[in-house]
Amino acid sequence: MAITHSNQLVWFRRNLRVANNPALEAAADSQHAKPLGVFCYDQQYTGTWLGMPRCAPLRAKFLWESVQDLQQQLQQMGGELIVQAEEPETLLPKLCQELNITHVHTQRLFAHEEVAAAERVLQALNAIGVTFVQHECYTLLAEAEVYERHTSPLGSFSKFRRKVAPDTQAITLRLNPLSVSQTSAVAQENAVARENAEPQENGVWHQLLAHQKQTPRTRENTAAENIIENAVAQENGARHHSLKQSPIAINADTDSRSVLPFKGGETAGQRRLQDYAASAVGHYKETRNGLIGADYSSKLSPWLNLGCISPAQVLQAVREYEAEHGANASTEWLIVELLWRDFFQFLAAEHGADLFQGSAKALGKVPENTDNDPTFLAWCAGETSNEFVNANMRELAKTGFMSNRGRQNVASALIHDMGIDWRWGALWFEANLLDYDPASNYGNWQYIGGLAANPRGGSWFNLKKQAQMYDTEGAYQKLWQAQY
Template identity: 35%
Template sequence: MADDTAVVWFRRDLRIHDNAALLAACDADELLAVYAFDPREYGERAFGGRDSFRFEKTGPYRARFRREAVADLRERLRDRGSDLVVRHERPEVAVPAVAEAVDADAVHYQSLPVPEEVDVETALRGRLRDLGVTPSRRWTHTLYHPNDLPVEYTEISDTYTRFRETVENRATVREPLPDPDVPDAPTEEVDAGSIPDAGALGVDEAEDDDRAALAFVGGETAALDRLDRYVFEEDRLREYKQTRNGLSGQGFSSKLSAWLTEGCLSPRTVRREVERYERERVANDSTYWLLFELIWRDFFGFQFAKHGTDFFRRGGIRGRDDIHWRDDDEQFGRWAAGETGVPFVDAAMRELNATGYQSNRARQNAASFLANDLRIDWRRGAAYFETQLVDYDPASNYGNWAYIAGVGNDSRDRSFDVVGQAKRYDADGEYVARWIPELAALPAGAVHEPWTLSDAERAQYGVRLGVDYPEPMVDPTDR
C-alpha cells in the first residue's frame, strides 16, 4: 500500500537514475526530497580512538563538488515539478523535522556501510519511530546488491581475488532501475532552504589550476556527460587497461570516481554502458578491466560492512602490533606539502593540494612513501587524503591505505620502490616537471634523481639541493 506522503532523504545517492530509495518514495501520493549538509562533515575534528589526532574532515574541492551535486539534483527535481529541501544541520534532526512538518508516513533513504554513516542512520531511525514515521532503507551504492551475494556479507572473503571470483561466478548484477515519475510536493509550506557556501561550511574556496587532469563538476548531469564522453565520444574504453596508469591528462582513465562516490552516477549504469559498448564496438581486456575496478570498490564497501571500526585502528583489521608507527609532525608536514625531496612523491602531493585529485598510481606511491619509508602512522595519511580528495570514498580510501600499510586485506609487503616506479610510469619526467617547476630544466634521466647530479651539473641546470629543492628525507638507494 502506497504512502499518502513520503520524504526521501538523499545521502551519497545524489541522482534521479537507478535510485531505489527515490523510486520507492515516488509510490506515494505526495513526495518531498531533503538533503542535509551535516556540520560534522566539515571543519577540524579528532580522528578518535587510541592515538588520535586532529584533521580537517572535508577540504575545498570535495565541498565544492558536493555543493554542485546538490544544486544539480535540485534543478533536476525542479524540472520534474518537484524540489529539494536543503538544510545545514545534522540529518537525524533535519530530516525528522521535515517529515513532521508535512505529516509524512515514511522516510525513504540510502543505507551505507561506514560506521559514521551507520550511526547517523541509527539515530535517524530512532527519531522517526518516536514520531510514528516509518523508516525505509535501500542499498544503492554498490554494483552487487548484498542480497545477491552468494554468502552473507559477514562471511565474504577478506581476499579480493577470492571475492571477485565468487561474485563473478555465483552472483548477478541487477539491471538499473527506471527513472521515476516524481509526485507533487505536499501542500504544507516548507522552506526550501539554500545551499551553504564554502564560508558557511567552514572550508576554504576551491581554486582552479590549469594543470589539473580534469575539471570535476559535481552532479548527475556532469556524471552522465563524463561517462558518455569517455566511453563513446572519445572511444577510450578499448584502451583503458593500457592507459589506466597514466599520470597527466583527462583521458588516460575514466575518472568516474568522484561521481560514483557522491552517488551522482550509479555503478550499475556504468556496467550497462560498458556492456553496450562491448556489443556495439569491441569487448576486450580493457572493457572488462573497468568492471574489475568497480568490483574492487564493492569489495571495500562490503569489507567495511563486515569489519566496521577495525579498519580505522593502527593495526587494521589484522590487529598488527609488530609495526612501530611513528608520529612526527615535521616529517608528516613535509610529505603533505610535497617537500620530501623525492620528486615523484612531491609531484603527487602538490597535484593533490592544488586540484583535489591524483591518479591511482600517484596515490599508491605517495601512500607507500609515508607508510613504508617514513613509517608515520598510515591513518594520518589516509585522513589527509580524506580532507583533500575530490573523490574521497571512505571504504576505498581507508581500505587502500591499510592495504598499502600492510594492516589490511593483503599480507604481502606492499612497499613501493618509488624511484623505480617513477622511472617506469613517468619515463620522460613530464609529470614531475609539471608539478615541480624548479626541476623542469633537468633532463629526463635526472629529474627523478636530482641527488645523482654532480655539483657542476646542478649548477648547469640551476638546481641547488637544500635551497631550490629539498634534500631527500630518506636515502633513496636504501631499498
C-alpha cells in the first residue's frame, strides 16, 4: 500500500489515540499528508524482570486491542501504524533513513525506564541528524506549572495538591500541551538491571496463570504469532512490515465475574468515558470504595494509562457534567484522583531508578526466588489464610482488574503481614493489571511500604476490619470463592 507521508513520524508510546494527541497533531503538515506512526513492543512488554515475564496474557490482550484500534483509526485517516517487536532506538533510525524522515514526534513519559528509552532514541536520532520532539500529554498538569509552584521535593500528596491545585475548579483544560525537545541525560550508574532470563517452566508464572489458557510454546505456534503482514507501507522502494498478531500470548479469557468487559482502544475508552460521565460520576465519592459492579468507580484507568483517552478529556467530561448538573464533592474527587495520578508521575521523575529499589522497613525475609517461597505463591494465587485477600487476588488474575481498596489491602498484607519484598508484589501487579503504568504501580507500592511520599512511614491495614467495612455481608468474598 503506497503512502504519501510528510517527513514527520510519530512514535506512539502510551498515547494510543488520535484525538487530543499533540504528537500526532505536530506531525501533520500543511499538505495534510497521511499520518505515519510506529509502535514498538520493546522489553517493557516482551522482557522479564526478576525471572518473571512483565506482561501477562490479559494485559497483553488489552494492549493488542488498543494498538489495533489505533491502527484502524490511522488507516481511516489514510495513514498507517507500523507495529514491530523491536527496541525503538534500533527501529526508529532505520525507518527515518529509509523514509527521509526529519522529525520524530513522541510523548513525554516520566518513569526511569521510559526516560532512559527516550534518551537512547534521542542519541540515535541525533547521530543521523533527525530532530526528536517530546510532547507533554500524559499528565493533567504541565510539568513547568507543577515545578513552578512546588519547588521542593515531593514529600506528600496533600502538600502537592495544596501547592499546585488547591482549587480543582480552577484547573483549566490543557488540550494542546506544550512540548519539550529532549530529555535530560540518564546517569548510567543509576540504571536498574531488569534481567531478561527466561522464566522457569515450573515456576510461579506457569503455575499461577494456567487458567489463562496459554498453549504450549512450540516453534510452530511461536512462528504463527509472529506472522508479518508485508507491505503495510511502501515508499521509495522501502518495504515496512507490521506485526499481524501480538508478539505476546493473548489467548486469555476474562472471567464472567469481571466488573466490566474491558476492551482496549480509544473507541472503547471514549465509550466508557461517555457512559460514566453521563450519570455515575455524580456519586463517585460515595461509592469509590466499592468492590462489585461497573459504576462504583470510573474504571477509566486501563484506557488512561495506555493513553487511549487523555486526562484532559476526562476533565472535559467532568466539566460537561458539572455544567448540566452542578459540581459536587464527587466530581471534585474524581479530579483529585487525576491529581494523584499526576503526583506519582512527577514522583517517578524525581526518584529515577530508586522507584524500583529499597526495602520496606526491616523485612523478615526477602526471597531470592519466588518459586521457592510458598507464602508469595499463595498470595499470588489467592490461597492465603485471609479470604478478603484471596478474593482480590483471584479477581486480579482472572480479570486484570482490582479495586483501589483491594490493592491497598493486598499490598499491605504482602509487605507488613507476610514480610515479602514489595517488588515481587509490584511485579505481579505489573504483569497482570490492565491499567499498569510504572509510576503509579511502583509509586503506590513504595507508598504502602513507607519508602516514598508517605508521611506516616507506610500504610498498614487491619484486614479483618477492612473486610467488615467494605464487604459487610461478605458478598465480594463469596463471589470469588470459586477458582473456576
